[in-house]
Amino acid sequence: MSTFRRHHAVRLLTAALIVTLSLEAGALAATAAPASVPLTAAAGSTATMPASLGPKDAKEVEAFLDSFFAQASVKAKANGAAVSIVKDGKVLASRGYGVADKASGAKVDPEKTVFRIASVSKVFTATAVMQLVEQGKISLQDNIEKYLGGYKVVNPFGKPVTIEMLLTHTTGFEVREPNADNILSDPAQKPRTLEEQIKLVFPPVVREPGTSYMYDNFASSLQGYIVEKASGEPFESYMERHIFKPLGMTSTSFIQPKELEERLASAYDAEGKLIPLYYLSPRAVPEGSMLSTAADMSRFMNAFLTGGKAPDGTVILTPASLQAMSVYRSSIHKQVPDTTYGFEAPFVPGGTNGQHVITKSGDLDGYSSLVWLLPDQKTGVFVTYNANGDGIRDELYKAFMDHYYSGKKDVYGEAGFKPQAAAELSKFEGIYVDLRVGVLLTHVKVAGDGTLAVKDAIGGKQTLKQVGDSLFVDEKGVPMAFKLAADGQVSYAKYNNPTSYMAKLPTPAGYADVPADHPYAEPILALQTLGQWDESSAFNPTASVSRAEFVHAVMKRFALKPSANPSAFADTAGSPYVAEIQGAAELGLVTGNNKKQFEPNRPIKREEAAVIVSRLLELTGYKEPGDPAIKLAPDTGKWAVDAIRRTIQLGLHGPEVTQQNGIYQFHAKRALNRQELAAILYSLLLA
Structure with missing residues (x-):
């Protein structure tokens, strides 16, 4: 406990x-x-x-x-x-x-x-x-x-x-x-x-x-x-x-x-x-x-x-x-x-x-x-x-x-250890998932000779220096250690969460339409590895996401329970996601219109998605309002301003959000697409 x-x-x-x-x-x-x-x-x-x-x-x-x-x-x-x-x-x-x-x-x-x-x-x-x-x-x-x-x-x-x-x-x-x-x-x-x-x-x-x-x-x-x-x-x-x-x-x-x-x-x-x-x-x-x-x-x-x-x-x-x-x-x-x-x-x-x-x-x-x-x-x-x-x-x-006991300080590493070249460190690269907290991800990349670039929800982005075989230390002095299997491949790591190892996930199969240099490749492929998407040869990154699909993706990723109760909405009976929509409604994540309709098949607007994400944060107890210093483009609905500020403040978006002359362009009225959905889910996991 x-x-x-x-x-x-x-x-x-x-x-x-x-x-x-x-x-x-x-x-x-x-x-x-x-x-x-x-x-x-x-x-x-x-x-x-x-x-x-x-x-x-x-x-x-x-x-x-x-x-x-x-x-x-x-x-x-x-x-x-x-x-x-x-x-x-x-x-x-x-x-x-x-x-x-x-x-x-x-x-x-x-x-x-x-x-x-x-x-x-x-x-x-x-x-x-x-x-x-x-x-x-x-x-x-x-x-x-x-x-x-x-x-x-x-x-x-x-x-x-x-x-x-x-x-x-x-x-x-x-x-x-x-x-x-x-x-x-x-x-x-x-x-x-x-x-x-x-x-x-x-x-x-x-x-x-x-x-x-x-x-x-x-x-x-x-x-x-x-x-x-x-x-x-x-x-x-x-x-x-x-x-x-x-x-x-x-x-x-x-x-x-x-x-x-x-x-x-x-x-x-x-x-x-x-x-x-x-x-x-x-x-x-x-x-x-x-x-x-x-x-x-x-x-x-x-x-x-x-x-x-x-x-x-x-x-x-x-x-x-x-x-x-x-x-x-x-x-x-x-x-x-x-x-x-x-x-x-x-x-x-x-x-x-x-x-x-x-x-x-x-x-x-x-x-x-x-x-x-x-x-x-x-x-x-x-x-x-x-x-x-x-x-x-x-x-x-x-x-x-x-x-x-002030006489001696802890020092990680081996005296005289020579850090390995970047090519030798490549075995550590990948996505790691916490064994106990399955929504906690850690992303590891080689940053250079003897260094790794690591980001997760606990320490944020850190550069770690190699100080021993399979041992690295970040800028705050926190160690990260790796465990190798009998075949020499990395199986587990331990970093930031002292109560559990992380398992290295297999390399994702990938999609024909998401090349390695795709701007959203990292979140799309990471979530594929986690089983977020059905296996397919194509991802269709720019295809729009419906309101029902967005709710399904959020409920699935964070293991939120569907409801067994009858739907409160008049138009969700035929949706494969009716139980998840009702579950989200009972959690206060979504509401319908004044006709008690959810409009499950309508493409979800980016500002609507931001509001649902903001409510998800509030559900967990996160109460900080969006930073009023974040200036938004005039196309933002007043009802979504605080939610969008929150998402920008916490970085819960992809490269589609830009800033020019001090104004953030969130594209509030535009339909959310699949690559942007991947960015939201992935950034929540690394928030």
Whole structure:
């Protein structure tokens, strides 16, 4: 349940488009007056006199945290937060900031205030798996079918999915994400059992197991189910008996008991509005339903970092298992790791400062968390807050690492490496599609000797320099790594999205009427590769697009669901796209005329297309109006001005839009043609 991280005007996620959260939460005030720890001018940056080799003094650590959370930029991002820092088995700080509930003004208490820690839960589920491995009840190399009661996984490859692959998220499963059915608003609603949920959504294997990394909620859910089967105990009971109780984590649970619910921090959305209390289905979700406090998390961190023993002497994990969970088991490149058993690589590029760091983040509606451990330093940090977004956790991570481990900076590449000639880099060229977020594309071209030109929806256009075999770094210091198959061809890449590889798409078949130098060749051929167009020897790039065809293209590309309801329009009954038109109408993307007609076969005007695209952006939460400084030609209808400004501002068009003497010619009244439709769809994917 971890959110896909990016900082961009528009982000396209899963089945629909979702925009970056604005995080306009209320004030965040420290529970105690902040001590004076000077920070540099940049928000969340390092102190002027960084400590060396980790935190040591509790008062200094508390002062560091108080100073960080006193910043106005941090206060604006959440109403309340809790944080704990441990080292060498001791709790150096356990602090609460701001309010757990705006209505009551109740302050955050790190011992008592409960937060949903979301996907940080996965660390605990993996811990349970490793306990059962120690007991011989599970083997890391077991075929998962051993625990599925006769269920046969749909797997066309001659290689089974193993327990180890579940832990490293390298199963090759098709994407399965939690959805609205997993959120319940009424406590009287009966949740599914874990077994029912597993059987309902069990995915097929669509990539060779063990060859690619994709953050996989289902894999963690299946881990919990296997814990049930191997232990003979319900998952939530197992976690309570074998992890929480021995560690003294009395304010932690995978279910939502009344006693913890009463102490749960209220959740707030991006606009600071209260999110009503909700429940999860199944009741215990191995990948993300855990409730906990900052103080309880310090108990787990200390046990994990100091030999695996609980205060009562119970061995939670042996040193061998702790080591197995602390080192990276999946990496696309030795300098670009993916996962351990239960943890993932830091999301802040180049932010380890030469230290070995393992992390796990988590997000649910109204809550965000992050835990990071430095096993070699026996140091751990946990932060949680009642809002969504990376701002606080990423800024605290960077501030902490720069303050306490500032002696060495991460450097990507190999000493003395000689970049390859452009001809040798040609194997990297092509279109890549994210394994988890299928609407996220990355386009790679050779820019010259040792350089690639890359563009995607996260980083925009970047020039990357080669610093090692199959390893490049962009202008911002973000690495891009490639994986080669046995035949030497590029199979996967990883860049900007730390939670998934991208698959290189096959070279498109092309069209007889779209030569390589065609001005719209890139979007047309990219979309052909994605299956947007039916295979044909001709594309007919200048043929007009009907209103129905435009709606169909948008609904198909972004996996928006057709409607099963009767059409609201009097003239769409004979259209093959009637269900998609009705679906678009229910989403607010299209309307009819005053005669309740949609005119499905009429060529769509460019200004009409711009308005539909603008509504699509609004549907995702994008609220910025078009830039009034963009001057349009006088043929633009007043009703379409803002939408056209938006499309120009975000570059959601092709080379047909021109500017002369400060005036943009959008050709608003002209019919949209197929090549221009391709440009719109492609630019949305790279927006």
